[in-house]
Amino acid sequence: MTAQLQPAYQSLQFNQLLEIVKQLGASERKNLLLFLLGHKPEKEDHTLTHFASEPALAQDWLTETEDEAWQNL
Numbered sequence: 272m273t274a275q276l277q278p279a280y281q282s283l284q285f286n287q288l289l290e291i292v293k294q295l296g297a298s299e300r301k302n303l304l305l306f307l308l309g310h311k312p313e314k315e316d317h318t319l320t321h322f323a324s325e326p327a328l329a330q331d332w333l334t335e336t337e338d339e340a341w342q343n344l
Contacts, residue, residue, distance in 0.1 A: 297323070 283291075295303065301319050305311075331337070 292300065
């Protein structure tokens with residue numbers, strides 16, 4: 272007879288869980304979010320990457336130099 276392992280449940284406070292999530296890398300956070308939302312994409316979904324990248328790209332794009340470079344196009 273094979274013994275089945277039972278999951279060990281530990282009570283966590285919200286702040287404890289938040290500290291654990293803060294330690295995750297960006298990819299792990301994305302996977303956690305998708306899991307919590309019940310998202311099961313058939314192929315890789317770049318939507319979250321797009322939204323996460325936008326503020327970083329805006330730092331480079333929203334400058335006077337960029338505006339001058341694009342003004343004649």
